[in-house]
Amino acid sequence: MKFPKFDGKQILIALACGALAAIFVFLGVFGTSERRVHDALYKSRTPQPDIVIVAVDDASLQAVGNWMWSRATFVNLLNDLSAAKIIGLDVNFSENSQTPDADANLAAAISALGKVVLPADITYLPDNKTVAHATTSIPIVNGSAAAVAHTSAIADLDGVLRRLRLIVSAPDGNTYHAMGEIVALRAGARVENYPLDANGLMLIPFSGGPGHIRTVSAADVLSGRLSPESFRNQIVFVGGTSASFPNQYHVPTSSGALMSNVEVEANLADAFLSGTFFYELPPFLGALLCLLLSLFVGLIFSAVRTRNAVIAAVIIFAAYAAVFGAFALTGYFLPLVNIAIAIGLSCLVLILYRYVKMTGERRQLRSAFEKYVAPSVINSVMSRPDKLELGGERRNMTVLFTDLRGFTTLSEKLSPAVIVKILNGYLNAMTEIIFDEHGVLDKYMGDSIMAFWGAPIDDPHHAERSIRAAIRMRDRVNDLNHSGYFGTGVTLRAGVGISTGDMIVGNMGSNRRFDYTVIGDTVNVGSRVEGMNKLYGTEILVTEDTVKGLSRDYVVRQLDRVAVKGKNEPVRLYEVVGFRQHAAPEVMEKLERFARALARYEARDFHGASIGFGDILALNPSDAPSHVFWERSKYFMENPPPADWGGVWVMQTK
Secondary structure, three states: OOOOOOOHHHHHHHHHHHHHHHHHHHHOOOHHHHHHHHHOOOOOOOOOOOEEEEEEOHHHHHHHOOOOOOHHHHHHHHHHOOOOOEEEEOOOOOOOOOOHHHHHHHHHHHHHHOOEEEEEEEEEOOOOOOEEEEEOOOHHHHOOOOEEEEOOOOOOOOOEOOEEEOEEEOOOOOEEEEHHHHHHHHOOOOOOOOOOOOOOEEEOOOOOOOOOOOEEEHHHHHOOOOOHHHHOOOEEEEEEOOOOOOOEEEOOOOOOOOEEHHHHHHHHHHHHHHOOOOEEOOHHHHHHHHHHHHHHHHHHHHHOOHHHHHHHHHHHHHHHHHHHHHHHHOOEEOOOHHHHHHHHHHHHHHHHHHHHHHOHHHHHHHHHHOOOOOHHHHHHHHHOHHHHOOEEEEEEEEEEEEEEOOHHHHHOOOOHHHHHHHHHHHHHHHHHHHHHOOOEEEEEEOOEEEEEEOOOOOOOOHHHHHHHHHHHHHHHHHHHHHHOOOOOOOOOOEEEEEEEEEEEEEEEEOOOOEEEEEEOHHHHHHHHHHHHHHHHOOOEEEEHHHHOOOOOOEEEEEEEEEEOOOOOOOEEEEEEEEEHHHOOHHHHHHHHHHHHHHHHHHOOOHHHHHHHHHHHHHHOOOOHHHHHHHHHHHHHHHOOOOOOOOOEEEOOOO
């Protein structure tokens, strides 16, 4: 018999992945996801028929009056419930009433019944574990109760209440059990062992959603519409269910609705009375499962081909999921998300290990490319090695140029080390944004950057991505300036030019060295547009083709129609102002004024245009585009353009 030959490295890799998943189990990294999977396992069941909730609902508040009700009202309510087996009264009488006799009468009624459980409201420190203090009813009332139990509940991080702390120790030395537990035990529940986690919390086995447990209105009890005999030998909980009360929770069975605190207590009592509990695997067993299953995956991967190993891993997880489902039917919740992570991570890392091992040269190539292009480009090139051959194709794309203003002058005043540090910090920040917006870094040219969108992966949103990148680049430079990142007294300002249209993209150069780049008239226009920021005092200029089809998430300002040097057809320029959600009303008003003034300018109403631009400058003296057009309007008033003038400004320089 021939035994398979195992690869020790692959087994160790799988064990490492399993160990990581095990650490996740102990740290609760995916605890919320695991709990949400368990939420789906809750099944509606019939609650104990002798549990009833007397609800202080909206109808009760309307009939009796606003909260808090008088002591006499509660005396009447307790008398109406006197036939009950036990009463959990989730009402805290923490303040004296205005009439001392009323407190005494309430205490006497509670004492006479001898079966009323009163609440203790627990306040926790920020760690949600340590009790800051416990608030109970005033001494005369509190001392008359058959028992005092806490009614505190803390939801998980995702806002869902799943667990209750059954025993709470207060700083004053008193210990309080949960009201649902105390009520159930005094009603005759016989439970010796129940599941608690390491923090003393119990998973509440909710029988259903809000309203699932029999509920009657307190108004019907007080009005006599419900006979006191209807509560004989019943386990009664009294508490607020109106949405006006605090302590309303999303629970695993709530389906989006909120469950009141008194219903949570009733569900806990139902669990003790029915003996229905949910059990979760302790963390150390969950961690051990992750290790064992990852080891199994490692053994399989080290012995068979990748495809067969993946199929086997899927079968392993499917088998485990079947076991998971079978245990869930009996109330035992096994980990599923962490097991999926252990198996999936082991498979993924082992596949990557094999890939790297068999393709060393391609890995080196990837390492070199990662410094210059986005991951999308790397993946495309690595999946199609033929793309590394010389050649190109015509595509509709977007190109971006950016250049630092005054950096040459600045560099003359600083040491080489400082210059390199500033430039590297700037280029690194800008490159991260380009990559984050799925762009391709074409090249660095001193303090200038050239990038493009739309290749090698087709992207219908290439223009919008470039604009978003430009805004983020501008904002990032401003943030770095404000933080003093570039050093004391150093403030950088960049100009960005964007052009969209057809261009040639591909690997260009010689057989020994070539670059993945773009060329064409659209590329040249983008470079020219970047330089025009100096003329208009802007930071981001784009062509008309770039803003076509742009969503309303962005604010742009229409500027000139210019005849770029070396190009016959005029180009309409737009200034990118920013994201619409960040645009202040006064900015939008300024842009509307500018649009009206520009319309007069292009209609040869230079007098009206000068007034319009002048009004803007009166309110916004630093608005450079308005100043440019105001001066032009003044000039054209004295030197009218030719009759065939179409609003085009001819650029004399690049």
